[in-house]
Amino acid sequence: MNKYSVLVVDDEEKICKIVRIFLNLSPKIGNVVIAKDAIEAMLKLNNQEFDLIIVDKSMPNKTGLEFIENLRKSLKHSSTKVLLISGCLTKDDTLIAMKLGVKDILVKPFNRQRLMEKVSLLINLSSNS
Amino acid sequence: MSNHLExxxxxxxxxxxxxxxxxxxxYNHNFTTFSKLSPRKLKKIEKFSDVFISVDxxxxxxxxxxxxxSENKTxxxxxxxxxxxxxxxxxxxxxxIIPVKSNEDFxxxxxxxDLSIEKNIFDKYKVQVSELKNSYKQLVHADKLKSIGELTAGISHEISNPLTIASGSTxxxxxxxxxxxxxxxxxxxxxxxxxxxxxxxxxxxxxxxMKKFVYKDDEKKEYVNLNSVLNSSLELVGPSFAQQAVELKFESSKEDVIAYANELRIEQVLVNLLKNALDAVVLANPEKRRVTLSLDTSNDGEAIFIKVLDNGSGVEGSITDQIFNPFFTTKEVGSGTGMGLSLSSQIIESHQGTIIHQDNIGAGSIFTIELPGVELSSYLENESTISNLDAISELKILVIDNxxxxxxxxxxxxQxxxxxIIGSTRPLEALNILDKLDVDVVIADYNMPEMNGSELAKIIRDKGNDVPIVYLTSEDFKQKFLDDKKKLNISSVIIKPFTKQSILDSLNLSIGDSNE
Incomplete structure (x- = not known):
């Protein structure tokens, strides 16, 4: 049975770690990799494929939206599922995200339940394959 | 005469x-058009006042x-x-009515x-000003909301990460x-x-x-001598008082009344109260026109009282509750915005004080401003910008210097x-504060008129208080520190002129000593 692999990108390392622990509790998720910025994330993407990328909107240097834009430009990742997390949502950001094929946004602060709800909308986490 | 009539x-x-x-x-031609009275009617009039009706x-x-x-005057x-x-x-x-001599008689x-046009314009002006005031009120409110909105957005964004971490960790x-x-x-x-x-x-x-942000720079407080602040205010309004022949008296019970306040803002309040008093006295026009400004402290020195007394028109019972409301005014449109008392009361509140109105005996008003003493004031100001949740402990230093x-x-x-920093210029008051508040270090000027450092330290030690004490003194009094070091457990000495580093070094010695 194939397990999902997830990439978590957030400049707040503690959030990455907490999200990783929550994701690993699901039997259907086999591999969680974390990155603290867009550059590290791109490196990880070169090495392996991911079923889902969870990325924070507000990051220094390259923002989450810029990262996703780059992602969409490459063939390999043009349709990878993306969950955007954000501390403050503006109308403009939402429109851009939607244009970039982001189907859902998770607003901070969030708890485990909300996180897993949104994740399962993007990748099937139910126990029957 | 007929030429003149023409x-x-x-x-x-x-x-x-x-x-x-x-x-x-x-009567002249314009009178007929003005009054709309026909010549025939006018002929029948016995007395002019018969046709002249004063509507109001x-x-x-x-x-x-x-x-x-009776006096043949205009x-x-x-x-x-x-x-x-x-x-x-x-x-x-x-x-x-102008008397004119005509032969032997008057x-x-x-x-x-005819002021009808001016009156009309003036009434419209009044309405427009009133509408403007309302628009302004709404603008101020909207602006406040906008600022709060922006502030809140920024804060909730910053808080979202630590909230997520705390929630997730739980x-x-x-x-x-x-x-x-x-x-x-x-x-x-x-x-x-x-x-x-x-x-x-x-x-x-x-x-x-967020709390610190709310304290704008022009609201910054410092240690000021209220005597000089009040004197400046008197100088500002003096000419207006002289012009209206109103006596302006100043009574101060002490030479030095020190407060922790924003000098310009307090001046603003006083000028406002004094101007109001002047207007009230001019309006009522009593025989002896006088306004008195007084400065006093309570017996225990913990409160400061500033009073403005006048024997003017006073404040009607029905509106005493409203006089501190914004835009409230009893004056004619154009003279005064109605913001004075409201702003004044806000300023005094930001000094942790109160301002009240009472009727003066006989006639007029007494406005009393009560401010907390300098020690309590500086303590309160500091307390409102710190947090006791922090792992980093706040150091409270009582500095006593005249x-x-x-x-x-x-x-x-x-800063x-x-x-x-809790400041005091009075050793006795400082001792009072030490009894009531927990302080981490006392830094005392050695040579104060009321008592010197040794006397102060002895009183503190006799009360059983072992708070670290640091002397602040010039080089030639350094010996006093050495004498008292063991005797009165004085932790260290700061020599004038001092630098920030020399203060920090002393603090390290003092607090370091009492650390577990």
């Missing part, structure tokens, strides 16, 4: 010439006419609304100055505890708890910054640190 016809003003019994002798009762024609005739009426006989049209006029020119703890294997997860459990604590401190810091410039220097040197 001239009257050329005048724009409606004019009637009457004799001493108010019989109409002549403001012009008593009979009275002013008799005044003009009399001017006040402005009033008038009508002529059965004409429905009314005008706002001022009546002028005749009287009744001139009417959930992790639940998971670990439910797993039944605490020992195996002990490191992760510790990490989760630490994450929660640091997140809370982070959120705490953000709210603290020179306010020294206190202000301490204040500004440490951004986690060091709170």
């Amino acid at each position: 001239l009257l016809n050329q005048l724009f003003e409606p004019i009637v010439l009457v004799d001493k019994d108010q019989r109409i002798v002549h 009762k403001k012009i008593d024609l009979v009275k002013i006419f008799s005044e003009a005739t 009399v001017l009426s006040m402005e009033g609304e008038v009508q002529f006989s059965d004409s429905l049209e009314s005008y706002v006029v001022v009546v002028k 005749q009287y020119l009744i001139c009417l100055n 959930e992790l703890l639940e998971i670990f505890l439910e797993s039944g294997d605490v020992a195996g997860n002990i490191d992760e459990i510790r990490e989760a708890i630490e994450n929660i604590q640091s997140s809370l401190l982070r959120i705490n810091k953000i709210t603290l910054n 020179e306010i410039s020294v206190l202000n220097l301490f204040s500004s040197l440490f 951004d640190e986690s060091i709170s």
